[in-house]
Amino acid sequence: MxxxxxxxxxxxxxxxxxxxxxxxxxxxxxxxxxxxxxxxxxxxxxxxxxxxxxxxxxxxxxxxxxxxxxxxxxxxKTNALFFVxxxxxxxxxxxxxxxxxxxxxxxxxxxxxxxxxxxxxxxxxxxxxxxxxxxxxxxxxxxxxxxxxxxxxxxxxxxACGCKFNLAMHSMGNYLFKRLLSSSIYQGETQLFDNIVMLAADVNNEDHATWVDRVRFRNRLFITINEDDTALLASKALAGDEQKARLGHWTRNLTARNATYLDFTDSAQIQAHHNYFTDESALRNSRIKDVFSRAFNGQKAERGLEFDSGTGAYRIL
Incomplete structure (x- = not known):
């Protein structure tokens, strides 16, 4: 690498x-x-x-x-993932x-x-x-x-080999991404990526659409959620009043027009994991691994998933 x-x-x-x-x-x-x-x-x-x-x-x-x-x-015959x-x-x-x-x-x-x-x-x-x-x-x-x-x-x-380039940020890596998107130096450079995946984002859910809607990409922008994510719950408690409910553990206010939200909360084996895209116990659920495999490879990861119109997220069970 x-x-x-x-x-x-x-x-x-x-x-x-x-x-x-x-x-x-x-x-x-x-x-x-x-x-x-x-x-x-x-x-x-x-x-x-x-x-x-x-x-x-x-x-x-x-x-x-x-x-x-x-x-x-x-x-x-592989695709690329740029990871933060x-x-x-x-x-x-x-x-x-x-x-x-x-x-x-x-x-x-x-x-x-x-x-x-x-x-x-x-x-x-x-x-x-x-x-x-x-x-x-x-x-x-x-x-x-x-x-x-x-x-x-x-x-x-x-x-070009016909392969796909994708971007993923985990946890506070999404705060770095948010600060870039909220800055005047951002000029749409992310357009080169097929999929962008915001994993367990440690940023405020509140008003996230104001900067998420600026993200440019070729195929999909995924935002993953686990309401039982103890690391994000601790993050909110640790940082004081300036931090609201975290985007990666809150299934309300999912309003970004260009985002596809993936809710893992009730997935078998998900438990309270924060890194459920690599955790061995979480990935015993083959559906979790399959969703991430498609997301990281530039594919439509939401295909075949149940859509919850109440939250606006696709559910992985």
Whole structure:
């Protein structure tokens, strides 16, 4: 998988700690690119130089990475998922989450990882607010990454493999997304993605349609909900009055015109899970895995599901 990050580089650390919990020393908008793979139980992480030679041509490493991924997707008949993690996620944890998604759903993965605390010294409300601040500061780096991808997508469209590009954000990663969508720097770069999936979104349900309706995409925008999600319930309680009911655990006020809401609340095996797209016990319910497989692969994940006209969401049982 490829890793794009605005974290600080730690070149002498173990591979799974190669990027740290603070911003790049050149600033929060600075991006580094790496290639990561897990061999057995060990990680290999190669930090890529800014410029490389690919097929005899000198180019940006990000463009070469795009071309290599595009070629693999064509050969393996796979689709791509660009993934953004959430709160309190160390670099090593981000790698493991992305690797699990890659294996579960047979995808070409691109991980965007930002400096959330990941088990730092601060705890509780202070840690949560610190991560929210860092997520907001990361929108410039995230936007630059999307702009580069959109540029390469258009430049190399004649070599397109017919595969699909998709975007997923988990938990507080959706707060980063919200801040980008609410910013003047957003110019519709997300149009390159077939599906966009907002997983267990740790953002206010209240007034979410005002920014969600700005999201551009090619096929579907999915928002997943589990009313028993204990992590989101704790998030609301932890952060005080400025946080309302969380979008990822509330089946009321589902009013975004361009969103397809997926309600997992009563799904067998869902329980109180927050990461039900990777959790082993939740995925014992094959219907849950099937919905995410379709969503992450650019397909119509709501097909065959029961629509609840009372809530405006499709139910997964």
């Amino acid at each position: 490829y890793v794009v990050t605005n974290r600080n580089l730690q070149p002498n650390a173990r591979p799974e700690e190669r990027f740290g919990a603070t911003f790049n020393r050149k600033g929060p908008h600075e991006l580094r690119l790496a290639e990561a793979q897990k061999v057995g139980d060990r990680w290999q992480v190669e930090i890529l130089e800014d410029r490389v030679t690919h097929n005899g041509e000198e180019m940006w490493a990000s463009e070469a990475a795009f071309l290599k991924a595009q070629q693999r997707m064509g050969q393996n 993690h959430g709160f309190n996620t160390a670099f090593s944890d981000a790698l493991e989450i992305a690797h699990r998604i890659e294996r579960l759903y047979n995808l070409e993965m691109v991980l965007f990882t930002w400096p959330s605390n990941g088990g730092g010294t601060v705890e509780g409300l202070v840690s949560y607010q610190d991560d929210k601040r860092d997520a907001a500061i990361s929108i410039g780096a995230f936007d630059r990454c999307l702009e580069k991808m959109a540029t390469y997508f258009l430049k190399h469209r004649d070599n």
